[in-house]
Amino acid sequence: MKTYIEFDEQGVLRARLIGGLHNIPEGAVEVSDELWSQTIQENDGTWRIDSEGSIVKHPAVEDLDVDTSERAWRDGQLNATQWLVARYNEERSLELTTSNTLEQYSELLEYRQRLRDWPASEGFPDSEQRPEAPLWTVIQNQ
Template identity: 30%
Template sequence: MGQKFAAYDAQGAVTGFYDSVDSPVPDAVTAVEITAELWQELINGQGQGKRIALDANGMPALFDPLPPTRAQQADMMRARRDGALAATDWLVSRHQDEKLIGDGTTLTADEFTALLRYRQALRDLADATGWPNLELPDAPDFVT
């Protein structure tokens, strides 16, 4: 094992590690020489959710993750909303099937209406003030 190097991009984010013996730094890559101990510390920290970037002295260091961007927050909220809708799809389907069969329904008419209103409230979230920093509406009590 040879000398360790940390490659970084124009923003100072560490993009990879190199070893002078096993994987020399390519000519087009900007890298800084680091100790084997620092390399191990950085690898361990990244495994615990930290990000690696250059510090004020130009050396790789561990930092807390950056907060999600607004677009990432919106993506996460859409995924939560879509999951809540998918979790109730079967109730809508069952109710409609039971109505078509004509043997009665598991949900009452009021429960089905509450379910539909809940699902519409989920769909309306993206247009609500404060999107994506909102909470999902509460599901009706009978939705488990």
């Protein structure tokens, strides 16, 4: 019995196949029974083939955990600036002099919108691509 592994365009294991039982597509790699079994038993990572034809398991990257962590950071930033929005609106409603200028308030609203849009952006969830808060909000939140 011959065993094969098929890889996708990125070199990630797509399918394990058995000769005579499955149609073996062009590009599938014949592997030892031992490696074939290992790819089934060791499913705590991603099996890949490199440019030299070596098949190795890469540690699992928990994209969901990164996404969840970055969304939690984003939600924290929205919560941390909510009081600034509320204060400005309350001061306006009471016809008081506002603690922040209209320009600062607009910057704050734009920042908060960038936070909301961030998960759908190309840079998400790279923490280096996080929206930057206006400097004055950082100072007021300390």
